[in-house]
Amino acid sequence: MRGSGLAAIVVDLTVLSTPAVAAEAAWDVPLAPRAGWAVKPTPHDFEGLLSRLRDAVKAEGLAVVTEAGPTGAARARGIEIPGNRVLGVFNNVFAVRILEQSVAAMIEAPVRFYVTENPDGTATLAYKLPSQVFAPYADDGGQPLVDAAAELDSHFAAIAARAAAP
Numbered sequence: 001m002r003g004s005g006l007a008a009i010v011v012d013l014t015v016l017s018t019p020a021v022a023a024e025a026a027w028d029v030p031l032a033p034r035a036g037w038a039v040k041p042t043p044h045d046f047e048g049l050l051s052r053l054r055d056a057v058k059a060e061g062l063a064v065v066t067e068a069g070p071t072g073a074a075r076a077r078g079i080e081i082p083g084n085r086v087l088g089v090f091n092n093v094f095a096v097r098i099l100e101q102s103v104a105a106m107i108e109a110p111v112r113f114y115v116t117e118n119p120d121g122t123a124t125l126a127y128k129l130p131s132q133v134f135a136p137y138a139d140d141g142g143q144p145l146v147d148a149a150a151e152l153d154s155h156f157a158a159i160a161a162r163a164a165a166p
Helices: 002-028 046-059 071-076 092-101 104-108 130-164
Strands: 037-041 063-068 084-090 111-117 123-128
Touching (some): 037 130, 046 063, 046 111, 046 123, 046 130, 092 104, 111 130, 123 130
Antiparallel strands (some): 063 084, 111 123
């Protein structure tokens, strides 16, 4: 009797440990393309890509208005994770244009770029297409909102191309 109870505990511990292993493995694979996103693997390391991204944003007449990532806070807790940073990018010209069409759509601003460090030391640049981000508000804002989002698509593509270039 006692032996079967111990075996049940061992099995339960094995099952309970499985999700933790799977969660750790998620960052061992580079970010994959997905619908509505642009994903660009780059030859640059994490810090280098962040620097290039900031320069490219400025060159396109936009600004980094928010920045967040778990890497530094995790390190402070004694946990090492790959570089991971989100930069919110926008400018007041687009903010006013979008607000004129849909107050609700501004919940999506700033639109974000995502920089992830890959296992091989390179970094990937990704973002949701602004046209996808603002699509749910097209009924509110009509063609002017769709046009503003399409212009942002062009800016974001130019920023990504500049930042990701060798």
